[in-house]
Amino acid sequence: MTLEEVMGYAPVLVGAGLTLITVWAVVWVVRYALADTMMRASIRQAVRVRRTWRRLAPMAGLSVTDRTPTALATVASVDGKPIKPRVLIPALKVKPDRFGVVVRASCLPKVGLEEFQKAAPYLADAWRCTRVSVVPDKPGQVVVRGVRVDPLITRTTHTPTGKVPKELARWHLGVDEYAQPVSVDLAEVPGVTVAGLPGFGKTSLVNRFLCDWAPSPAVQFAVADGKVSAAHEGDYADVLGRLFAFVGDDLEAANALFARLVRLRDARSSAIKAVLGRRDMWHIGPSAAWPWVVLIIDEAHTYMRDRKGSDKETKRLAALAADNARLVEELVRKGRSVGILVILATQKATGDAIPTFIRDVCPVGLSFAQKTTDASVAALGDDIRNWPDADPTELQDPAYVGVAVMKLSGRKGFTRLRTPYVNEHQAARIAEATAHLTADPTDLLTAQLADGEVRRILLTKNDDSADGGDSLAA
Structure with missing residues (x-):
């Protein structure tokens, strides 16, 4: 092909290039116009990060000098003049979101994870971020997370979809202080403790749990709420239709419910x-035939707190509380393999509220704001003393309503996370739409069995309806 023929294609190539640039510009403008205020700020921030990177990187110690000339530079060299060394800068891919930017950077010799972590404070200042974190990505790359707006003080809401979750045992809790999703796998988990001062988010957290899993017939719920006396009162009144059992603050009724679930555990173990x-x-x-049974015990201290006194009524309540603790311990210790999970919520997870022989075998624990470090230690373990910045006592400000602290597997220290608010009307909507999925797990198991001995164990739940538990089975 001659030079004249090549030049003949030049207008076509130039036109194609201009068209691509125009399409890209239109897409960018439309995306920016449709974004909300927070997202627009993050888009501008992403542009600034890309534009200033080549100048910022050497100043932050994130560049390396390559003194070995390339083959092309060697050929181009004339008169034997020394070839100038090249300054190499890590390549970036920048993606904005509502809280800031996610930057994926390629590592270079002597510019790796440790160097990026050392430079994080400088990057935070240059990018105008509240904080910056650096974690390893795939080999040879790191992820730099910069948050412009602190996710911990940014209130969020959760609207349940009403759809069956893709991962049935994956509990999506919220976002951490870098706006990264936080979730916990509850498969093989026998117990969860949730502690914190009143009004700081425990109920909303449990509401999300209920709403997200209610659309699945493979999950059935029972609730013991120590804050109320009747089913129509309190935080769970709107979701009663999706509970196969409910009890209030009556210790005898709670004892009957816990005993009923222990018998279910025994029968499941046999079958x-x-x-x-x-x-x-x-x-x-x-x-659906063998569902995951979730027992939520709210204000757990109501049912297991030791009572002191010599009068007849106090002795009766003390005996019930001791038996309740024994039954709940059996569910937590032995219920995992047969598909029973116990969630215990209380204000202070101290030994007088949740006995230590129960609390210490619950592998997942969260704490919202606490008044004292001793309460934080009870909820999260003694190691929280080594991480004072994460101590739940620092969360007593109203801005931190909905913020919890927990220990996550694979992460150093403790993680602070923002849990979203779930509107009670949304919870009621989901419960009404999924009420037809409610079933008593005992009845489901009985229907599958022909073994007379197992059937006998099941039927000794005798008079469960008279045990004090409000049966809400469909």
């Missing part, structure tokens, strides 16, 4: 091999 062909339900996962 699991015959029905599922496994010794552990989580090897195949829950199903």
Whole structure:
């Protein structure tokens, strides 16, 4: 092809290039116009990060000098003049979101994870971020997370979709202080503790749990709410239709419910091999016929707190509280493999509220704001003393309503996270739409069994309706 023929294509190539640039510009402008205020600020921030990177990187110590000339530079060199060394700068890919930017950077020799972490404070200042974190990505890359707006003080809401979750045991809690999603796998988890001062987010957290899993017939819920006396009162009145059982602050009724679930655990343990062909339900996962049973005990101290006194009524309540603690301990210690989870919520997770023989075998624990470090230690373990910045006592400001602290597997120290608010009307909507999925797990198991002995164990729940538990089975 001659030079004249090549030049003949030049207008076409130039036109194609201009068209691509125009399309890109239109897409960018439309995306910016449709974004909300926070997202627009992040888009501008992302542009600034890209534009200033080549100048900022050397000043932050994130560049390296390559003194070995390239083959092309060697050929181009004339008169034997020394070839200038090249300054190499890590390549970036920048993505904005509502809280800031996510930057993926390629590492270079002597510019790796440690160097980026050392430079994080300088990057935060230059990018006008509240904080910047650096974590490893795939080999040879790091992820730099810069948040312009502090996610911990930015109130968020959660609107339940009403759809069955893709991962049935994955509990999506919220976002951490870098606006990264935080979730916990509850498969094989027997118990969860949730502590914190009143009004700081415990109920909303549990509401999200209920709303997200209510659309699945493979999950069934029971609630013991120590704040109220009747089912129509309190925080769970709107979701009663999705509960197969509910009790209020009556210790005898709670004792009947806990005993009923212990019998269910015994029966499941006897029948699991015959029905599922496994010794552990989580090897195949829950199903509508063998659902994951979640017992929520709100204000757990109501049911297990030791009573002091010599009068007859105090002795009766003390005996019930001791038996309640024994039954709940059995559910937590033995319920994991047969698909029973206990969530215990209380203001202070001290030994007088949740006995230590129960609390210490619950592998997942969260705490919202606390008044004292001793309460924080009770909820999260003694190691929280080594991380004073994460101590829940620092969360007593109203701006931190909905912020919790927990220990996450694979992360150093403790993680602070913002949990979203779930409107009670949304919870009621989901409960009404999914009420037809409610079933008593005991009845479901009974229907599958022909074994007379197991059936006998099940039927000794005798008079469960008279045990004090409000049966709400569909």
